Amino acid sequence: MARRGTRRHEKFFLAVLVLLVIVIAVCACLYFFVFKEEVDDFLNSHFGDQASEGGTGHEGGSQDGGGTQVGEGALTEISSAELSVHFLELGNKYTGDCTLIKVGDTEVLIDAGSRKDSAGAIVEYVSRYCTDNTLEYVIATHAHQDHIAGFVGSASVPGVLESFSIGTIIDFPLTNAKTNIYEEYLEERENAVERGAEHYTALECWNNEGGAQRSYALSESVTMNILYQRFYEETTGDENDYSVCMLLTQGENNYLFTGDLEGDGEQSLVESNELPRCKLFKGGHHGSYTASTDALLSVIQPEIVCVCCCAGSPEYTINYDNMFPAQAFIDRVGQYTDQIYVTSLATDVVAIPKEESETNREVKSWEYTSMNGNIVVYTVQEADTYALKLWCSNNTTKLKDTDWFRENRTWKGV
Ligand SMILES: [Zn+2]
Secondary structure, three states, X not given: OHHHHHHHHHHHHHHHHHHHHHHHXXXXXXHHHHHHXXXXXXXXXXXXHHHOOOOOOOOOOOOOOOOOOOEEOOHHHHOOOOEEEEEOOOOOOOOOOOEEEEEOOEEEEEOOOOOOOHHHHHHHHHHHHOOOOEEEEEEEOOOOHHHHHHHHEOOOOEOHHHHOEEEEEEEOOOOOOOOHHHHHHHHHHHHHHHOOOEEEEHXXXXXXXXXXXXXXXXXXXXXXXXXXXXXXXXXXOOHHHHOOOEEEEEOOEEEEEOOOOOHHHHHHHXXXXXXXXXXXXXXXXXXXXXXXXXXXXXXXXXXXXXEEEEEOOOOOOOOHHHOOOOHHHHHHHOOOOOOEXXXXXXXXXXXXXXXXXXXXXXXXXXXXXXXXXXXXXXXXXXXXXXXXXXXXXXXXXXXXXXXHHHHHOOOOOO
């Protein structure tokens, strides 16, 4: 009897144990596959962010608690901010880069895309902030039209290099370019040098050669650092990889600009420099799937990513996934932040692949409007730290919350 009773007990406990395991497994499945967001939201709202690993991302911010949401800025604060970084719209439907950095009365202009006639929009915008008509530093990242055409300008629109008094021009040590626009850029650069500008390559800066400097103090707290990457000295078939890279530091804050550097260049950049975590990153190569690789992003872990492009334009591809900003770019950047902002937006897009076109020609046309518009990230000093604020000429909607995104992209980020 006693034996049978013990056996019955054993069977009972075994049954309870099996039941318990099943219940736990079912709960785990429900949590991970069905109710995770709800449970995390509940825990977050009741017990704070530490309740769930990495945060849910609903309130934005990047992983491991370091991320902060950028504050809503005001246009009236920008001129007097200690540091402001402006990503410009370029006055036409073409993708291109132009970034103005203002530190007190010192300005740095990185690139002047996208076409010659962009010079008008750029000069008009820069003049609002550069009141002494002097650009202390100009960086031309690489020889592509969408980065240098505005430096040149056209017969009717004076170029950026002749419109301002230029202090120091820093550009790419190597290029394969044999284009007219590159030749014209060289001419404009030479003219600027004749008027008193200094000219150095990024490699000369890195080597502190002949008066060039690796680091330039823009103010007591802001330093411009030219970074090293191997394509300053090694030739490559990919012109983008010749891009000049620069890190701006302000106290604990870092801001990274890599032009159109691609995966190989980014790998070298990571290996050649002690890159810090970066508050701000200019999305690599206009948000192309070929740049902003994990090798770079995992090191800099950006909190705000600004993309200079005409979102969804068929300018370079008619593959919707790869149009800037590409789905692969968003998937990678989205692991770190949902604070992604884009200058322009393509409208009325017609992009018909060759084989589907009656005339067997590629049909591509589009117009443009502002996405966020001119994007300005600036800093406000709070005790020992510099808080970031965002102001945009059109709106401050995050990329993932735009209509374009909902129709063309998917979000699986933070
Ligand atoms: Zn480009």
